[in-house]
Amino acid sequence: MGRKATDERIILDSSIQYQQQRQSEKNGFDELSRGDLKYLREGHFPEDDFEPIPWLMYYATIFSYFVLYVFGTLRDVTRRLGLEKVRSQIEEHRKGYPALYKSFDAFYTRNIYRPIRDCWNLPLLSVPGATITLRDRTSDNYNWTFRYLPTKTTYVNLGSYNYLGFAENEGDCADQVEKCLESNGYSLCSSRHELGTHAEHREVESILASFLGVDEAIVIGMGFATNSTNIPTLVGPGCLIISDELNHASLCLGCKLSGAVTRKFKHNDMRHLEKVLERAVCYGQPKTQEPWKKILIIVEGIYSMEGTIIDLPRVIALKKKYKAYLYLDEAHSIGALGPNGRGVVDYYGADPNDVDLLMGTFTKSFGAAGGYIAGKRSLVNYIRATSFSFAYAASMAPPVARQIIASCRQIMSTSEGEQRLKTLARNTRYFRKRLKQMGFIIYGNDDSPVVPLMLYLPSKIAAFVRDLMDEKIATVGVGYPATPLTESRVRFCLSAAHTREMLDMTLECIDKVGDRLHLKQSVRNRNTSEEILY
């Protein structure tokens, strides 16, 4: 037996050493001992990548906002002079009241967002799978209102969060949901604490707990509300939340509602996290200097705008060192990462019990709706008893619960599920590598199925999205306020449902559009002749 075990040990040790060495070279961060990282899964973990903005691009972006501002102001003047028709809504019956909105927001919406509004909110007519069918629409008044046309167009879908391809209207999952609709109906009209706990909830919660490898789990009817209604039950005044600066709006709202003090650390920067933690423990609460009642670290698995993957082993090590608690939001990573699809915990081979609260949503990989919280029995029971959603909001509808059960089972125990995980991982690496080879600036981690391609100039959002729409490819452009002012980007979400042909076709189009819009700004060395294998 000895030989094999020793071999494995050596491989594991060398991989850990390699990891540490690389990391410490990167940022001089070598305070964590080897023991702290003991459960790193073997293999190569790519790093988050942020190629800095080219300086010319930076000034061009600032200048383009300046131009937008000048022209916006000009148009506002012409509107005031009556030379241009005012199409903004005006509040009626409330004359002499203080204005309802701040003027800057209205300026931004009116003059910058409005002209490119056609890039969002396109009406969906089909299942959001590998391809997507959208209703055609047109505007006769420069996007102030839309007119829907009777025609429709099918696009390759790189916009929906359908990581594992469970957005399906046929197959085993849909069949099970149909049966469930037949026997359990579509609505329970009650909260979990009153009379809204259905047998389906029991089943989904037990299967989820075993999928995640923890004692217990609970499900809630909306992913956003899972964060915003449960964080306030865990922390309150006298507690400290340490939150990644790029955390999702639902987490920020939860923090705000809790009444605890919130401090931020730089995105995925473990040295800064340690600094904030050390300060918090050593100096306690401001003014009184009393120690904090509890410290809760809140991070996400995959960041949906950056495509980065959290450095979980180090977060866990820091959390243990500083006796803090850890809340991990796996909204985008559950199903999308790890050899078994169990999210970022599985990806690093960490112990799920080292994370106090595992949170995630079903809207993405599972093709359903709602969210979950999982962890140790005592903790989940506490949330069961005190969650605002359990006490006051409607419980999850049975067919939605059934979709989760069916997709979860498929991931856990069928070869088809395994195939989905593998295809997604392969698609992700292939797509990202090809884009980088072409010379685009791509943010994030090579293993993350969220792929942001940097555009920088706000006007390029519309140009890029429209050009790809013409090529029958649906993507999502994101700009301020969802990103920093100078970092407008387009985001691709990969799926296990995409075939290689689709990806190749898409890459070809992106290549073409990229040339036209001068998006290949990367200054990195790259081997353009190397063939990237699928």
Added chain:
Amino acid sequence: MESLMEYGEYIYSVPSKFAFELSLVAFAVWMWKKNLAESNSTRKMTDQEKAQILANFTPEPLCDDIPEDHYALNPRIVSGRIGKRITVNGKDCLNMATNNFLGLSDRPDSNEKATKALRNYGVGSCGPRGFYGTADVHLELESRLAKFMGVEEACLYSYGFSAISSAIPSYSKNHDVIFADEQVNFAIQQGITGSRSTVYYFKHNDPNDLERLLRAQDERDRKDPKKAKNVRRFLIIEGIYMNTGTLVNLREIVKLRAKYKCRLFLDETISFGVLGATGKGVREHFGVPNSEIDLIASTLEHSISSYGGFLCGSSFLMEHQRLCGLAYCFSASLPPLQAVVTLTHLDVVSEDPEIMEKLRENCKKMQNMLMEGLTHLRTDSHPLSPVKVLVLSEAEDRVVAEEKLNAIVTFAENHGVALTVFRRLPKEELLEHPPSIKLTVSSLLTESDMKSVVEVLNEACSQL
């Protein structure tokens, strides 16, 4: 130079003022020094000291222990479909506990349509509204809701709880003032907390108390008219209060709204689809014009027996919601099949307003029976409310009362009537509510059903 001379003269003429200004400067310098000293002291901590503090740091546990017999850990399990009857823990009971007021939760045609939608859209929409999460049925539902409510525009949410709690902070900011009824439901309370505005609660349904608060606000504003120009006032009320089952005194409140220039937000969680000839809620019931109310919020999880929530009002307000409503922008949209169910049910209600009439009839009958028939329980709910809040007629200690009510619910369940204790989180609520039973009325009930409920309740009470 001249101004300096003037200042010199000023010092000479008003020494007391000058002394005050000097002391202010001295105070500022002192604070600065103190801050500097503090930041120095933070720098001085040695590694050893830090290690010592870390070793001594013992945070509280993340959560308290919940006793094993807590109701949330031992929920009653519902199985199969729910409708007039409900299967609780395997026993078939008369359903007097779910918010299925119009009895729409068990319709074969809705099921058929939901299945059809499933076969077209799948279950989830896999994205927020902006990013390919807007199905055509969402748009159809929004315009249908606007038409149903007789307003310009409606905005659909994927969760009833999130609609109003997301709406309030998107309009009311930290320097604004909110006036709210003290009995508002928990979702509104969360919205108010999230807005960080100054809030004044007025006594439940008491316009005089509201006027007192509004007058006090006027007084404050008069002192600082410059600031007051930008302070928005919001008035937040419910149609039928979920906590008490009482009906809002809308006409009086609307008068005060106009007089004191507030914007009015109305939550119709219970009253939507219940009150008014066509189900528009309290606005229609009292004949109040649209212009009086700025925003209406409601859920689709109660009378409409589907899922989600919505806001409606003028396009001026709704447009803002689509860009600034957090739970609208950053959440996945409602599964299209649930939107289809809602559409079907709105059609049912519009085509046959009789069922709402039947519901109101039942509410009144039930109220009469409860008022006359009950021996140990009483209710202060409005006759038209489909939610009847029953409390013990004799005041009891909280723990004893809760035990008694639990016993009544268990007894009723064993005798074929499904009821529920009104579940709240006392630690989180604004007010302390007496323990109560929440009895819901649906349009499917017959007179004999209601009679049997009162009988069972009385029997249960006499067993205690």
